Amino acid sequence: MKKELKVKNKKEIVKYGKSSKNLISLKDVFFKDNDRLLFKANKVNKLYSQQPKRLKCKNCNCNLHDIIFSKLYVDYTICETCGHLNGLNEDTDSFCAQIYTDNKGIEYSELYKSKEAKGYNRRVEDIYTPKVQFMLDSITEFNGTSSGSLKYADFGAGSGYFVSAMKKIGLKNIIGYEVSEQQVKHGNKLIGENLLQLISIEDTIHKIKTINVDVVSMIGVLEHVQSPREFLEAICANKNIKYFYIFVPLFSVSVFFEMAFPGVMNRQLSGAHTHLYTESSLKYMAKEFNLDIVASWWFGTDMVDLYRSISVLLEKSDNTKKVTSIWSNLFSPVIDSLQLDLDKKHMSSEVHMLFKVN
Numbered sequence: 001m002k003k004e005l006k007v008k009n010k011k012e013i014v015k016y017g018k019s020s021k022n023l024i025s026l027k028d029v030f031f032k033d034n035d036r037l038l039f040k041a042n043k044v045n046k047l048y049s050q051q052p053k054r055l056k057c058k059n060c061n062c063n064l065h066d067i068i069f070s071k072l073y074v075d076y077t078i079c080e081t082c083g084h085l086n087g088l089n090e091d092t093d094s095f096c097a098q099i100y101t102d103n104k105g106i107e108y109s110e111l112y113k114s115k116e117a118k119g120y121n122r123r124v125e126d127i128y129t130p131k132v133q134f135m136l137d138s139i140t141e142f143n144g145t146s147s148g149s150l151k152y153a154d155f156g157a158g159s160g161y162f163v164s165a166m167k168k169i170g171l172k173n174i175i176g177y178e179v180s181e182q183q184v185k186h187g188n189k190l191i192g193e194n195l196l197q198l199i200s201i202e203d204t205i206h207k208i209k210t211i212n213v214d215v216v217s218m219i220g221v222l223e224h225v226q227s228p229r230e231f232l233e234a235i236c237a238n239k240n241i242k243y244f245y246i247f248v249p250l251f252s253v254s255v256f257f258e259m260a261f262p263g264v265m266n267r268q269l270s271g272a273h274t275h276l277y278t279e280s281s282l283k284y285m286a287k288e289f290n291l292d293i294v295a296s297w298w299f300g301t302d303m304v305d306l307y308r309s310i311s312v313l314l315e316k317s318d319n320t321k322k323v324t325s326i327w328s329n330l331f332s333p334v335i336d337s338l339q340l341d342l343d344k345k346h347m348s349s350e351v352h353m354l355f356k357v358n
Contacts, residue, residue, distance in 0.1 A: 300348030
């Protein structure tokens with residue numbers, strides 16, 4: 001389903017909704033291994049809560065004020081200037097190193113990689129190929145010409161799922177950059193070609209400023225970097241870059257489900273997600289950095305998170321497994337329709353956005 005809005009004499013492409021069927025099967029570990037994953041997430045939250053206080057908004061750099069709520073050892077506030085949700089501790093050099101790069105990034109990579117080619121390719125096909133297709137379709141529709149001849153660079157490429165999807169679709173001028181040595185090796189092996197390059201956190205900004213590509217993508221990355229504003233400044237300083245494509249998690253109802261179910265692994269606001277975007281903070285970001293919003297795709301996993309939270313607690317309760325089965329049969333058929341209502345109101349847990357860089 002699409003809706004079109006006028007933006008600077010162009011029509012913004014707006015898409016809503018996505019089937020949850022493949023996601024639930026791919027994320028079954030979240031159901032089966034809840035306690036271990038919750039323990040690891042709480043460990044990261046404790047580490048984060050020990051860092052110095054955050055005084056400035058990650059999105060607009062304005063002063064932050066009073067605590068709005070606390071969740072799993074961490075205090076949070078909403079920026080009064082741009083509406084961004086901020087954790088009230090800094091993601092310091094030490095914190096980022098322990099999360100992303102220590103021990104060659106092996107521990108962090110375990111959260112995001114499929115060990116076997118079959119699982120890797122399925123993840124590429126089900127999750128990342130639609131992301132690439134939306135990006136390409138949006139560029140083509142906005143620009144009026146084919147997007148296939150453009151040059152693409154994916155930063156924070158992880159194990160290369162997005163890069164692999166670009167390759168499978170037929171793009172030729174593609175490259176990915178990643179700070180985790182483990183994920184670069186693993187991804188290149190499964191892609192079958194050295195399309196991923198290892199880059200240090202310190203060298204990333206310089207690379208963005210100087211790289212000769214038309215499109216930069218950051219898929220689930222902008223919320224992880226220490227200085228997102230520095231990344232945006234680097235993108236805007238590079239005259240080669242025409243488009244910027246992101247996927248970011250949002251401050252959505254999933255955060256409230258997580259507060260209501262503290263015994264269930266937190267997917268949206270925990271671990272390395274020290275802040276979350278909102279529609280208002282994204283619009284503020286676009287205006288400040290002179291980015292035109294070309295396209296947005298609003299869909300989320302809020303209803304999947306609610307379904308998972310209740311399922312995990314039912315499994316832990318004294319009820320028979322039949323109760324869990326009844327819950328699944330009752331709620332599963334309505335997940336997508338309930339989620340679509342949230343998506344249409346821009347209340348989803350994530351959004352994909354394509355920006356024209358001016």
